[in-house]
Amino acid sequence: MAGPNKRGSCKFNIYISEHSLTRCILNWFFFVLLLRNGSSTSAPDVEGEALIDLLKVLNNSHHKITDWNDFYVSPCSGWSHVLCLSGHVKYLTLGSNGFSGTLSPVICKLKFLNSLKLQDNNLSGELPDCLSSLVNLQTLDLSHNKFSGSIPSSWAQLSNLKHLDLSENDLSGTIPSQLFSARTFNFTGTNLECGARFQKPCDSGSSLEVAARKSKVELVMIAASCGAFFLLLLGAAFTYRRHQLHKFKNEIFVDVAGEDEGKFSFGQVKRFSWREIQIATNNFSESNIIGQGGFGKVYKGKLMDNTKVAVKRLTDYHNPGGEAAFLREVQLISVAVHKNLLRLIGFCTTASERILVYPYMKNLSVAYCLRDLKPGQERLDWPRRKKIAFGTAHGLEYLHEHCNPKIIHRDLKAANILLDDNFEAVLGDFGLARLVDAKLTHVTTQVRGTMGHIAPEYLSTGKSSEKTDVFGYGITLLELMTGQRAIDFSRLEEEEDVLLVDHIKKLLKEKRLHDIVDNNLKAYDPKEVEMIVQVALLCSQNVAEERPRMAEVVKMLQGVGLNERWAEWETHEEVRNQELQLSFMKHRLAWMDESMDEQEAMQLSAAR
Structure with a gap:
């Protein structure tokens, strides 16, 4: 028996068979084949050492990354959060991993890096000046951290940079003018010199739409995905071959640490x-x-x-x-x-x-916590419901605004929002999601989703867009506030609307806010409830074009722009109600005229 040695030694298994040597040779052949396809002979060692040193400085105290070590020959042999092309690290995705250290200049040893993402961590310190040497860098996302100081002037040399996000950091000073030429940029939530006062925009705004066009980087990503899938098929074929050898040789096999195919990863995903x-x-x-x-x-x-x-x-x-x-x-x-x-x-x-x-997910789903809790289990109090509303909005905003091409979920509901140990909302079940081009509306021959959460335009035409997710989010907010289902026929017994959205509109119009809130909520802030209900109704409008984008929804949940949008909605809703009443009166008058004509005809017939 022999365990894994450093730098690519053959990992032996125990075979009680005369064919042990043959099997080990097959294992070694497959391992060498993977290394030849996934790494080069020189640079990856330097890149691997750089990544290990980088991880130490990032402070991986939560142990989110455990497979970066010298037992793997190179980062291209299956390290998580790493994507390689031609034997070099090209994409490094480390967002939302709870890092609390600094960004070490050792990152600059990854000379072939195309994309670096470290958003949503707790990193501090100054921005490395040496990043300017990464001439291939096209995407840099350091948003939502605590970086301080100024942007190094040398970053003006990043001529290939297309997507830059430094928002929500403690940065100050001037911004190298060349960085404004990036296709998308975001410096909001900082003290950097931008905005109306400095006559430079703090973010690229509408140009985010342009960013959805497929760039050369995206084409490379597609090629990489195809290559990874081919490697997956190769592994499957080899696994099948091993199974056949077991079948025909009738040997006794004892596996020491799991079958080999379970030890190879593709990017962040393990097989x-x-x-x-x-x-x-x-x-x-x-x-x-x-x-x-x-x-x-x-x-x-x-x-x-x-x-x-x-x-x-x-x-x-x-x-x-x-x-x-x-x-x-x-x-x-x-x-x-x-x-x-x-x-x-x-x-x-x-x-x-x-x-x-x-x-x-220890706490299962929002739907479970709203309706299926067992005695003694924790209920969703008001702070947790607010946290879920915000977290779900942030997740959807990321799918719609920051994924390229954007991702549409298409089945957003309380059952698909999971809750971790801290009751943080985690959006799950992408089985119905579709990648769509930013300028195209996806058309499908089969409508997917859950009744009550499906947007009207999707139900009637089969066309879905990010606005169909916004509709589902609005209905989900109403579920979160009321604890009720999107469609409930039992409301008919009380002469109420079957659809939850219509039921809430009626209660809100009658100023019965206390009847809107879930009976299980013993304490809540009425103003906050009213605000979230307003956001929910704005999201669940029948006309897709009138619904806000998720980026706007996030701001409205923070109180930005909600009053103006709500006043506009109320005006439109009043006009619609008047039109409905007028239409009803016309139909009623027409019906009365027809009834009178029928009565006169009957009277004339009786007289004859």
């Missing part, structure tokens, strides 16, 4: 073996089922390292819908990284199975 998944879920025990949807069941599980996971076992994967759902989830979630989006840990494929592995 698990079928046996690892069986062990984790107790062979898919019915007692471990924690959810069920249109694409399969979800099981609670525990990995070999005691990590709790949620295992989604897709059904009917061989049908177009099931297969497409699997490919979409792997592709979408692996590149969409945000603290309010569910992270995909890994996946498993066999000839008859498609499995997705997510972190286990």
Whole structure:
């Protein structure tokens, strides 16, 4: 028996068979094949050492990254959060990982870096001057940290920079004018010299729409995805070959640390073996089922390292819908990284199975906490509901505004908003999401979603856009405030509207705010409730064009621009009601005229 040695030693398994040597040679051949395709012979060692040094300075105290070490020959052999092309690190995605250190100049050793994302952490210190040497850098996102000082003047040399976000940092001073030539930039929430006073915009505003056009970087990403998928198929083929060897040679096999295919990762996503998944879920025990949807069941599980996971076992994967759902989830979630989006840990494929592995969410979903809690379990108080409203909005804003191409969820509802240990909203279930070009409206032959949450234009035409998600978000906010379902036929017994949105409009018009709030809420701020209900109704308007974008929704939740928008809505709503009443009166008069004509005709007929 031999364990893994540094720098690529063969990882032996115990084989009680005369073919042990042959099997080890096959393992070694496959390992060398991966290294030849995933790394070069010189630079990756330098890049790997640089990344390990970088991680130490970032302060990985939450241990979000555990697979960056010398046991892997290079970062291109499967390190999480890293994407390589031609044997070099090109994309580094480290957003929302709880880092609290600094950004070390060692980052500048990654000479071929195209994209660096460190948003939504707690990093401090000054911005490294040496970043100007990364001439290939096209995307730089350091937003929502605590960086201080000024922007180094040398950054003007970043001539290929297309997307720059330094918002929400303690930065001050002037901005190199060359940085304003980036396709998208954002310096809001800083003390940098920009805005009307300095005659320079603080963000690129409408040019965010232009950013959705496919750039050369995106084409490279697509090529990388195709390459990764090819490598996945290669691994599957090799796994199948190993299975056949076991079958025909009838040898006894003892695995020391799990099958080899479970040890290779693609970017941030790990590939698990079928046996690892069986062990984790107790062979898919019915007692471990924690959810069920249109694409399969979800099981609670525990990995070999005691990590709790949620295992989604897709059904009917061989049908177009099931297969497409699997490919979409792997592709979408692996590149969409945000603290309010569910992270995909890994996946498993066999000839008859498609499995997705997510972190286990202790508090399950918003829907569960609203309606299915067991006695003694914690209920959602008002601060938690506000936190969920904001977190979900931030997650959707990221999908719509910061993913390129943008991602549309298409099934936003309380059941698809999960809650972590701290009741932080985590938007999950991207099985219905679609990548769409920013200038195109996606057309599908089959409407997906949940009745009551589906936008009218999507239901009638099959056309979806980010505004369909905004509608679903509005309905979800109403669920969050009321604890009720989007459609409830029991309200008919009380002569109330079946649709929750119409029911709320009526209560709000009658100033019955106390009847809107969930009976389980014992303490709340009436002004905050009214504000969130107003945002919900603005989001759930019937006309898609009249709904706000999620970036606007986030601002309105903070009180920015809500009063003006709400006053405009009330005016339009009054006009609509008047038009409805006028239409009703016309129909009633027409009906009365027809009735009188019929009575006169009957009287004349009787007289004859």
